[in-house]
Amino acid sequence: MSPEPDKKGAAVKVPPPLIILVVLLLAYALDYVVPLRIPQSSVLDFAGYALVGISLLLIVITSRSFRRLNIHIEPWKPTTKIITTGFFGISRNPIYLALCAMCIGVGMILHSWWVLFGAIPAALLLYHFVIAREEAYLEQKFGEAYVQYKARVRRWL
Template sequence: MSNEDQNTDELETGNESRNIEDDADLKGAGVKYPPPIVFLMIILLGGGLDYLWPIGMGVSGNGALVGGVLILVGATIAILVNAEFKRRNTAIEPWKPTTSIVTDGFYAWSRNPIYLGFCMLSIGIGIALNSFWIFISFIPGALAVQIIAINKEEEYLEAKFGQEYLDYKNKVRRWL
């Protein structure tokens, strides 16, 4: 095989490798289950447990107000984070490619503020409904999202953005 043939093979192999990377990026982090749906399903499971084995939390008349505030704050975080992703023209859905890393706003305090917002929603609904099961549903919700989404998202962002993402990851905590 001549040097010219060998160089051609290397170039072709290099192009094939690049195409595989491009194809992988079309799927983003490869998350299969939407995190909001995961949280919703776990909150509904908490509601089912509350129906079967009701355990109140002894919340007074202000429970609805406190729960409502947490619901409002959690929903506001989710809405504002979504708006920031749209403003930067990058996908918020973890199964789509990311074009940039968001590191300001809520992302200056947490690498996963939208998931924190979902936790606040869960806690707020539990308090508002005086439901222990819904209140604690944020724990399995956070664990499930950690396993099915966050780990994959972080691996994807590290592979795509390299040192830029590692610097951000070293500076900002995963949750709080």
């Protein structure tokens, strides 16, 4: 089935990185008001920085896939193809997965349980405001091809 032309995309209203930033800031503010500290450890610091670094690398690599295939990365713009290779062969949402993993890494670096567990509301907000809309859009636009991709590849991991 060839994609139908569209002009609106997935009707996503909030940029996903903004959702993550707001969650991180709220969690950090909550940590300031009601501290819930993780004991300091150089191993924890290293793991946190590694997780943030891996997340950033994953975002850069998957972003290049969009550019290489000449597809809009912004979820509010129309798309012409489904990327099913590379990290998209493992997760339907590798960038959102990386953003949530980044929350965990930042929580480890800041030694804050609030920030670390901020990954949970971040994932829920991403699902509600972004992923559900993208999936409905892609299924409507690409039909059976997207349904088969969804059956083959998990949403997160």
